[in-house]
Structure formats: structure tokens, C-alpha cells
Amino acid sequence: MPAYFSLFLFPFQILTIFVFHSIKSMSEKPLILVTNDDGIHAKGLRELVDVMQFFGDVIVISSEVSMSGKACGITVDQPLRATPVEEIHGVPTYKCNGTPVDSVKLSFNNLLDKTPDYVVSGINHGANTSISVIYSGTMGAAIEGSLHGVPSIGFSLDDFGPDADFSKAKLIVARIFQSVIENGIPEFSCLNVNIPTGKPKGIKICRQAHGKWVEEFEKRTDPHGREYHWLAGYFKNFEEDSVETDLHALKNNFASVVPVSVDMTCYKTLDHLKKWEL
Numbered sequence: 410m411p412a413y414f415s416l417f418l419f420p421f422q423i424l425t426i427f428v429f430h431s432i433k434s435m436s437e438k439p440l441i442l443v444t445n446d447d448g449i450h451a452k453g454l455r456e457l458v459d460v461m462q463f464f465g466d467v468i469v470i471s472s473e474v475s476m477s478g479k480a481c482g483i484t485v486d487q488p489l490r491a492t493p494v495e496e497i498h499g500v501p502t503y504k505c506n507g508t509p510v511d512s513v514k515l516s517f518n519n520l521l522d523k524t525p526d527y528v529v530s531g532i533n534h535g536a537n538t539s540i541s542v543i544y545s546g547t548m549g550a551a552i553e554g555s556l557h558g559v560p561s562i563g564f565s566l567d568d569f570g571p572d573a574d575f576s577k578a579k580l581i582v583a584r585i586f587q588s589v590i591e592n593g594i595p596e597f598s599c600l601n602v603n604i605p606t607g608k609p610k611g612i613k614i615c616r617q618a619h620g621k622w623v624e625e626f627e628k629r630t631d632p633h634g635r636e637y638h639w640l641a642g643y644f645k646n647f648e649e650d651s652v653e654t655d656l657h658a659l660k661n662n663f664a665s666v667v668p669v670s671v672d673m674t675c676y677k678t679l680d681h682l683k684k685w686e687l
Contacts, residue, residue: 439465439526439590442516442554445533446476446509446546449494449502453532456575457564458497460582461529464590469497470512470520472546473504477535479546481553482508491515509550517557527589528554531564532575532582536603538655539618539646542669548601555599556671560589562600567659578604581612581664594668601667605659615665618654620646 441461445454449471461467470491484507491503491512503520505512513528530550537545547563554561562585566578581604594600601617623645626638646656655665 442525469502481549509546513553528561533565535569536567560594618656
């Protein structure tokens, strides 16, 4: 897929015909693990399953409640359970009492008979651009999949509404996933995909914007007179004028695709440290 892909937004039903013919020649359908961080009842999870069914055999495991902001967190202080629940779109579905990463770990180590061919996470309600990638449970699950050497993608829609419209986003999801099937993803890396609301102009390959969340904690008092703090704050973009970033793409109504590596070594600082006399 080129750095800029002009998306022809045909109806989803027509796209499914394209997908069907593209996978018809496969000797065996791929196994696709679908998860999220918004909880088992999130609309975005169901919309993602709806797309993935056209590409292969799907199994779903999701946290039973919202785990937004849990990043790559794991559960170490209580037993984990994966409980079968009512199927989503006719595919096997489990709820997990742990984090999104717990869900992926359970799937790889106990729940599945074989290693999945792909891990897809989302579609998250709300964007995960810039530094949010390190806080996102959606991306935590995708990163965990990549640690196992499995091509993994986190999908997010720039709409926090519980009843958000995913109809156009599903076209983006299908197009990008098809490209992953055709081209692969380098081992131990994954993709962070953010999709604008409305009708996207296309898809751009981007880098992560340099920015940070400026935390502001509101001091409050509960009904018992006890003081507590509530996280608020705002996001600060340090490079408003850059056209290469995911934030710029999303702001200009393009879906952004950012490759994410699990290697967090800062090579610039590494070169600097090598000059130290220790």
C-alpha cells in the first residue's frame, strides 16, 4: 500500500465480494483472534468481527468490562477466567475478567488449539494517536500479539460515542487488513490504525506525532467528606505544522497507519551514552 492511498468508498457489500474472491484461492482460512479494550458489549467489537468474518475463521475474547488505559498491563493478583458467552455474529466468543493483554495471553497459551494467524484489536471508541499508543489497551493487545510473531493491528475510530457510526470505518479496516494479508508485517511489530469520523479521504502511512498529555487532577470531595482526585487535562501537540504525523492525517480526514515496534531502545541516546567514560 503506498504512503498515500486514495480510497474509493464503495458500499461495504461490494467490498465483501472483492474480499471473498481474494481469499477463495486460500487452501485454508486463516484463524483471526479479535479482541478490544472497550468491553464485550462494545459496538466497535461487533463491527470488527463483522469485517473479519469475510477473511477467515474468527474467535473473540474480550474483557468483560472497559479496560481503556490499561496499556500492556497484566493481572498478577487474582485468577483469570475466560468464560464462553453468547456468540457475536455466530463466532465463538469469550469474556475475560482481566486486561486486553491477559485476553491475548490466555488465547495463545490455553484457549486456542493453535496459534492464530492474525490478531486484530478494536474497533476502539476514540482515537489512539501520538503518545496515546503507550496507554491504550487496544494497542496493548496488538503489541502482545506482535510479541508472539503474529501480524497484529489495532483499529480505532475518532468517536467516543457508544453508538458511533462505523460504516465507513469498516471499509478502511477491510482495505488495510487485505494489504496485511498480501504484504505481511515485519516480525515483532504491529500497526496502529486511526480512522476519522464521516467519509475518509483515504489512508496515509504516517509516523507517531510528538506530543503529551498534560495532566490536571481535579480535587474533589465525596459524600463522606473524603478528598479524592479525578484525572482531567488536555493533549499538547508539539509539532502542529508537521504533515507527516498521525494527528495531521486524522485532522485532515485521512485514516492513519503507524508501524509500532516493541523495541523501545532510544538509539539516539544509545549513541550518546557510548561516548561516556564509564
